[in-house]
Amino acid sequence: MGDFYVCSCFYTHNFYIKELGLHAIYISNEQFLNQYSKVLKQHGYSTAERTQSILSQLENELQRRENLGPAFLHRKAVIREKYKMLHPEIFQLKTEFLQPEFLNLVNYCKESDATVDGVMLYLEETQGYIYITFFSFGPLYIFMLFGIYGHFLFLQLSMDEIGFNDFITTLRVEYMQHIARLLFPECGGGNLDSHKAFIVKYKVGEDLDLGYHYDNAEVTLNVSLTDSYQGGSLYFGDMRTVPLPDTECSEYNHVYGVGVLHRGQHMHGALPIYSGLRYNLITWMRSSKIRNQLCPMCNNKPDLVKTVGYGDGFTSDVQQTADVQQTADVCSLT
Ligand SMILES: O=C(O)CCC(=O)C(=O)O
Numbered sequence: 001m002g003d004f005y006v007c008s009c010f011y012t013h014n015f016y017i018k019e020l021g022l023h024a025i026y027i028s029n030e031q032f033l034n035q036y037s038k039v040l041k042q043h044g045y046s047t048a049e050r051t052q053s054i055l056s057q058l059e060n061e062l063q064r065r066e067n068l069g070p071a072f073l074h075r076k077a078v079i080r081e082k083y084k085m086l087h088p089e090i091f092q093l094k095t096e097f098l099q100p101e102f103l104n105l106v107n108y109c110k111e112s113d114a115t116v117d118g119v120m121l122y123l124e125e126t127q128g129y130i131y132i133t134f135f136s137f138g139p140l141y142i143f144m145l146f147g148i149y150g151h152f153l154f155l156q157l158s159m160d161e162i163g164f165n166d167f168i169t170t171l172r173v174e175y176m177q178h179i180a181r182l183l184f185p186e187c188g189g190g191n192l193d194s195h196k197a198f199i200v201k202y203k204v205g206e207d208l209d210l211g212y213h214y215d216n217a218e219v220t221l222n223v224s225l226t227d228s229y230q231g232g233s234l235y236f237g238d239m240r241t242v243p244l245p246d247t248e249c250s251e252y253n254h255v256y257g258v259g260v261l262h263r264g265q266h267m268h269g270a271l272p273i274y275s276g277l278r279y280n281l282i283t284w285m286r287s288s289k290i291r292n293q294l295c296p297m298c299n300n301k302p303d304l305v306k307t308v309g310y311g312d313g314f315t316s317d318v319q320q321t322a323d324v325q326q327t328a329d330v331c332s333l334t
């Protein structure tokens, strides 16, 4: 793995405050209170006492981000040292974990004369040009994943931290990249060189839903791992450059074992769950060729800060960036 970076906006931008339904810029308490005074008032945060809970949340989140590198290495090392793998075979992605329909799709995409129209014939469902679903993991794999990893998933660790880096890398490079090359070329679909993968959990009494957002990714794969819940549909709008009033949203109901592949910059959210438990495996795939030109989180040329692991998928490869400027539009403009 080469060197990867985050953009310095990681420490100032996109602080999600659920109570305000807001992704905020947070540079200091004073700046935050000034910049968002109207929103705070609208939500009834009119006293210093009430705003304190929001400020504490922001301070904690900033601390978490600043400590992410060492915490990642520490947790990964502890798990490697202390956890006895009961089923080591599930850490490597094998074809038998994947549905035959999905394998046929990937094989088709690998053909040199494969076309977008051809890919469409293999997809389980499509909704306009916007997103695509298809079979992905089989039930056996999902069963093993939960049987073994339920306790780690509860801790909200990333897949890389619990030992699935090779697994997700294989998924990205040997499978998803072939499909994304054809479907999302303008997002660097054929050059997905890093990822961030994690499992989201929704449960009544805990997290119910997820606000309207775009991902810090060029291409996202979202695989449903459970079917014992009600509500919790995914909804999609348009690309992030299209204002909300001009957007018509469409709803997608997750299907157990089925993955949704979409552009990271495609706005989406999750509706509230009413009962049961919903887990989805989210894989954010990054293309440094695209994001090195423009950080999708602050819309500026990335200001690189060295980090551990894949960071946010930026690289300092100047030559690569120069090459691509002649050949690709950035994803956010599509
Ligand atoms: O809940 C879902 O299915 C979507 C989650 C999501 O969009 C995300 O984590 O970025």
Ligand SMILES: [Fe+2]
Residues within 6 Å of the ligand: 213, 214, 215, 268
């Ligand atoms: Fe998302």
